[in-house]
Amino acid sequence: MRTYRPRAYAQGELDNLCGLYAVINGLRHAIQPERRLSGHDYLWLFQELIHKLAESNELDDVISNGFSRKQVDTLLKASQTIALERWGQFVEVERPFRKERPPRKASVVEAIRQHQRKRGRSVILQFSEHWSVVKRITETRCDLLDSYEYRRLRIDELRIGVPITPTDDANWYWLSPASVFLVSANGKW
Numbered sequence: 001m002r003t004y005r006p007r008a009y010a011q012g013e014l015d016n017l018c019g020l021y022a023v024i025n026g027l028r029h030a031i032q033p034e035r036r037l038s039g040h041d042y043l044w045l046f047q048e049l050i051h052k053l054a055e056s057n058e059l060d061d062v063i064s065n066g067f068s069r070k071q072v073d074t075l076l077k078a079s080q081t082i083a084l085e086r087w088g089q090f091v092e093v094e095r096p097f098r099k100e101r102p103p104r105k106a107s108v109v110e111a112i113r114q115h116q117r118k119r120g121r122s123v124i125l126q127f128s129e130h131w132s133v134v135k136r137i138t139e140t141r142c143d144l145l146d147s148y149e150y151r152r153l154r155i156d157e158l159r160i161g162v163p164i165t166p167t168d169d170a171n172w173y174w175l176s177p178a179s180v181f182l183v184s185a186n187g188k189w
Helices: 018-031 039-055 059-065 069-087 105-115 166-171
Strands: 092-094 121-127 130-137 141-145 152-154 158-160 173-184
Touching: 018 039, 018 069, 018 121, 018 130, 018 141, 018 173, 039 059, 039 069, 069 092, 069 121, 069 173, 105 121, 105 130, 105 158, 105 173
Parallel strands: 158 173
Antiparallel strands: 092 173, 121 130, 121 173, 130 141, 141 152
């Protein structure tokens, strides 16, 4: 049996579509260990999600400014419906830190670690205005399934919240806990 070795679908350098790619790569990372879908399936999903953005008059905004948490949430909800209707795959999405005061970094890292202990799971998150997928997390780093150029983040370089000064942004990766999505694709509905 061939081992599943994920490779991220990649975005262009000028399009600001990392949120869209994170949704597709996150869904793919959760589904693939159990069920192989073709590149055509993901291309079709990409087109459906682009169409969803265009219908809601948000496509120009995300291309110019990138994705907000709300826009990623909308795409994840659309993806849940598509996965169930097209592939018979039930996908669950949780945001564990949505209403909580900013948690400690250790709590966020542990939540990600616990979630990824089982097959059929992925984590989509936003750091420093970029969306990505955590492929694996260790004591010292997050390995990413990223659509752009990030391959890993060192845990000691992560900060919780938003930068206060411009130099803060240059020195650290800022993680928004409210923008951590836990995705599970365990079995069929």
